[in-house]
Amino acid sequence: MLLASPIPAFDDNYIWLLRRENGLRAAVVDPGDAAPVLDRLDRDALELEAILITHKHWDHIGGIPELKARWPDAVVYGPANEPIKGLEVLLAEGDEVLLHAGDTCFKVLDVPGHTEGHIAYYGETLLFCGDTLFAGGCGRVFNGTLAQLYHSLRKLAELPAHTLVYCAHEYTLDNLGFAAWVEPGNEALKARLVATRQYREAGEPTVPSVLALEMLTNPFLRVDEPTVRAAAEKWAGKPLESGEEIFRALRAWKDKEYD
Ligand code: ZN
Numbered sequence: 001m002l003l004a005s006p007i008p009a010f011d012d013n014y015i016w017l018l019r020r021e022n023g024l025r026a027a028v029v030d031p032g033d034a035a036p037v038l039d040r041l042d043r044d045a046l047e048l049e050a051i052l053i054t055h056k057h058w059d060h061i062g063g064i065p066e067l068k069a070r071w072p073d074a075v076v077y078g079p080a081n082e083p084i085k086g087l088e089v090l091l092a093e094g095d096e097v098l099l100h101a102g103d104t105c106f107k108v109l110d111v112p113g114h115t116e117g118h119i120a121y122y123g124e125t126l127l128f129c130g131d132t133l134f135a136g137g138c139g140r141v142f143n144g145t146l147a148q149l150y151h152s153l154r155k156l157a158e159l160p161a162h163t164l165v166y167c168a169h170e171y172t173l174d175n176l177g178f179a180a181w182v183e184p185g186n187e188a189l190k191a192r193l194v195a196t197r198q199y200r201e202a203g204e205p206t207v208p209s210v211l212a213l214e215m216l217t218n219p220f221l222r223v224d225e226p227t228v229r230a231a232a233e234k235w236a237g238k239p240l241e242s243g244e245e246i247f248r249a250l251r252a253w254k255d256k257e258y259d
């Protein structure tokens, strides 16, 4: 069984530590900072065999040099279409990453939008999607395009409903606040808000989430719902013709008025 545990970093990042049950070889996803990773590896007597990168932002790659200095044999995987120093294996859609002596296999998905070459890793129902899909929301567009992000989210929505979504930030409560602007009457969303507040008050992570719950509560995955369309059209002040237009309106609404 593949285990993923969060290593908190900075204010709200999660670096994901991957290992097999009882295994001593570990991989990390998006180590923006080396220190907390090195601490955890030492504490659990783990050996670092791989570093998986989703995209080029500093809070996802900053720890690479220090981790390589300590674990020179750790292989650094990352997106072929992003300029990132220190990548050793360049990945794009359809590629596979084998870890833990072949026991773990991730498929690579191209999910551009937040950045132009963002990738995600999917295996054993676990999805590591960086800053593309967040619990209750989605990433902002930096140097990809809104059209790319829309299509990337649609692609992720096709994964099995029980997929566990391991995003890279603890933004859930904030995201659900905006979701409630869009769908104030959504009962699943209300229940999720209550549960999420309880987790945060207890200091617990709200990630991973389950894709099925995202489909019920994340407005950016719900552009086909009449209630979401109506809310987006009301904000935009005009009819919106397609899912992509609704998505664009939601993203602009959140960026301009929510945070
Ligand atoms: Zn980012």
Ligand code: FE
Binding pocket: 057, 059, 060, 131, 168, 169
């Ligand atoms: Fe980030």
